[in-house]
Amino acid sequence: MKALSNPFVISGYEGAHYFCDRKEETAQLASEIANGNNVALIATRRMGKSGLIEHYFSLPEVQEKYYTFFIDIYDAQSLRELVQKLSREILMRLKPYGARVLQRFWDTMRSIQPGISFSPLGEPSFNVQIGDIQESETTLDEIFRYLDSADKPCIVAIDEFQQIGSFAEKNTEAKLRTYVQHCHNAQFIFSGSQRHTMSAMFTNASRPFYQSVSIMHLESISIESYDSFAKSLFQEGKRKLADGVTAQVYEVSHGITWYSQKLFNTLYAFTSEGETCAPEHVQEALDYIVKTQAYSYEEVLFRMPEKQKMVLIALAKNGPTQKVTSASFVKKYSLQSASTVQSAMRGLLEKDFVTTEKGIYSVYDIFFAYWLQNTY
Numbered sequence: 187m188k189a190l191s192n193p194f195v196i197s198g199y200e201g202a203h204y205f206c207d208r209k210e211e212t213a214q215l216a217s218e219i220a221n222g223n224n225v226a227l228i229a230t231r232r233m234g235k236s237g238l239i240e241h242y243f244s245l246p247e248v249q250e251k252y253y254t255f256f257i258d259i260y261d262a263q264s265l266r267e268l269v270q271k272l273s274r275e276i277l278m279r280l281k282p283y284g285a286r287v288l289q290r291f292w293d294t295m296r297s298i299q300p301g302i303s304f305s306p307l308g309e310p311s312f313n314v315q316i317g318d319i320q321e322s323e324t325t326l327d328e329i330f331r332y333l334d335s336a337d338k339p340c341i342v343a344i345d346e347f348q349q350i351g352s353f354a355e356k357n358t359e360a361k362l363r364t365y366v367q368h369c370h371n372a373q374f375i376f377s378g379s380q381r382h383t384m385s386a387m388f389t390n391a392s393r394p395f396y397q398s399v400s401i402m403h404l405e406s407i408s409i410e411s412y413d414s415f416a417k418s419l420f421q422e423g424k425r426k427l428a429d430g431v432t433a434q435v436y437e438v439s440h441g442i443t444w445y446s447q448k449l450f451n452t453l454y455a456f457t458s459e460g461e462t463c464a465p466e467h468v469q470e471a472l473d474y475i476v477k478t479q480a481y482s483y484e485e486v487l488f489r490m491p492e493k494q495k496m497v498l499i500a501l502a503k504n505g506p507t508q509k510v511t512s513a514s515f516v517k518k519y520s521l522q523s524a525s526t527v528q529s530a531m532r533g534l535l536e537k538d539f540v541t542t543e544k545g546i547y548s549v550y551d552i553f554f555a556y557w558l559q560n561t562y
C-alpha cells in the first residue's frame with residue numbers, strides 16, 4: 187500500500203485501501219461478468235463509475251483470469267480515435283506479459299503495424315497517429331479479431347460511452363453492437379454519465395444495443411459506510427473525526443462521491459496531528475474550496491452568453507427546480523420569457539453546466555452553485 191500525504195483521493199484510483207465500500211456493486215459487477223453478461227454502468231457524474239471499474243479490475247482474481255482494458259472516450263470525436271485509443275491501451279496493458287503475448291497482438295494488427303515498434307529489449311512503443319488509421323473499420327475488425335483470439339478472456343471497459351453518439355461516423359453504434367455480439371472471448375463494460383443518452387442507448391427498442399446488457403445504476407455510498415471509512419483514515423493519520431462531520435459533508439455534497447472526497451481532503455489538510463475535526467469545520471472547508479475556485483468560476487461566467495448566465499444564476503439561487511419555464515420562475519428572476527429560458531437551458535445542458543434528472547434541473551457543479559448563490 188502506497189502511503190499518501192492526504193488519504194482522501196480526489197483524482198484517479200489509488201488502491202483498495204483508499205477506496206470506500208462499493209462492496210455490493212463490485213460483487214454485482216463481478217457476478218455479471220462471471221456469468222457472461224455485458225454491463226452498462228450509469229450514474230450521475232462524479233459518483234464513482236470509473237473508480238468502481240478500476241477497483242474491480244484491480245482484484246487479484248480478475249487480474250489473474252482476464253486481460254483488462256480501459257479506455258475513456260470523453261474527448262473522442264470519431265471511431266478512428268476510439269480505435270486508436272483502444273489499440274494503444276491493449277498494447278500498453280499487454281506489455282508486462284512479454285514478447286510472446288505482444289507478438290500475437292502485433293501480428294493481428296496489420297493495418298497499424300508500422301506505428302508499433304519494439305526496442306532491442308522488446309519494449310513496445312505506440313506511435314500510431316489518428317491520420318495513420320486509413321480505414322477505421324479495418325483496424326476495428328483487427329482489434330476484435332485479436333480479442334477473440336487472445337490467450338485469456340478479455341474485459342474491455344469503455345468509459346463515457348455516450349460519446350459514440352456524437353462520432354463523425356453516423357452508424358458507429360450499430361457497427362460496435364455487431365462486433366460486441368459476435369465476440370466470444372471478450373466482455374464489455376460501457377459506462378457513462380449522461381443518464382438520458384446512456385439509458386436511451388440500452389432501453390430503447392429501436393437502438394442497436396437494446397437489451398444487450400445488464401444495466402447497473404450507481405447511487406451514493408451509504409453515509410454509515412462513508413463515516414467509518416473517513417474515521418479510520420483520520421485515525422491512521424493520528425487525527426480524530428468527530429461524530430456529525432460526515433452528515434454535514436453529505437448535506438453539502440448530496441452524497442456525490444467526488445464532492446465528499448474533496449471536502450474531506452480539505453478537512454484532513456485543515457486538521458493537524460492530534461487535533462479533532464468537528465462539524466463546524468465543514469463550512470470553513472467549503473468556503474475555502476470555493477474561494478480557490480472563484481477565479482475560474484468568474485472566467486467561465488465571463489465567457490458565457492448573457493442569457494445562459496442569467497438562467498444559470500437563477501437556477502443556482504432557486505436550487506433544484508422542476509418548472510424552469512413557469513411564469514413564476516421567469517418573473518422571479520427577471521428572465522425574458524419561457525422560450526428564452528428554454529433555449530438557454532438547452533445550451534447549459536449541452537455544456538454540462540446543468541443536469542436534469544426525472545424532470546428536475548440543477549446546476550451540475552455543487553461548489554459552483556454554492557458560489558453563484560453567494561455571489562449574486
Ligand SMILES: Nc1ncnc2c1ncn2[C@@H]1O[C@H](COP(=O)(O)OP(=O)(O)OP(=O)(O)O)[C@@H](O)[C@H]1O
Pocket residue numbers: 195196197198199204205206207208229230231232233234235236237238379407443444447
Ligand atoms: N468508493 C470510493 N471511495 C473513495 N473515493 C472514491 C470512490 N469512488 C470514487 N472516488 C473518488 O471520487 C472521484 C470521482 O470518481 P470517478 O472519477 O470514479 O467518478 P465518475 O462517476 O467516473 O465521474 P465522471 O462522470 O466525471 O467520469 C475520484 O477522484 C475518485 O478518486
Ligand SMILES: [Mg+2]
Pocket residue numbers: 235236237345
Ligand atoms: Mg468517469
